[in-house]
Amino acid sequence: MILFNILISLEAFPTKAYAIACRKTGYRALYVLKITPSQSLLVSDPDMLEAQTLLGSEGVWSELSSASSVAALKHLDLTQISPEKPIVSIITSSGFKDV
Secondary structure: OOOOOOEEEOOOOOOOOHHHOOOEEEHHHHHHHHHOOOOOOOOOHHHHHHHHHHHHHOOOOEOOOOOHHHHHHOOOOHHHOOOOOOOOOOOOOEHHHHO
16 A cells, blocks of 8 residues: 655745745655656746747647646657657646736
């Protein structure tokens, strides 16, 4: 049985993406990274702002934190990903929080 009530303290980086600016994380996120062929990337505020602008030009009003998934795409090593496999970026929150 795996218990998911363990908190892990991380170094905090200053960011305008307040929804993901937390020093404590649950064990679940780290566990999923460990058991799946996933990648974890650090993206900057300028990267997220660029992604948020790109999404807006396509009619998607995302929160800055939510744009982080799109911002990470430009940092992927596409030579390590099969062309037959889809790449999915999930936008979870609207830009209303940034108003």
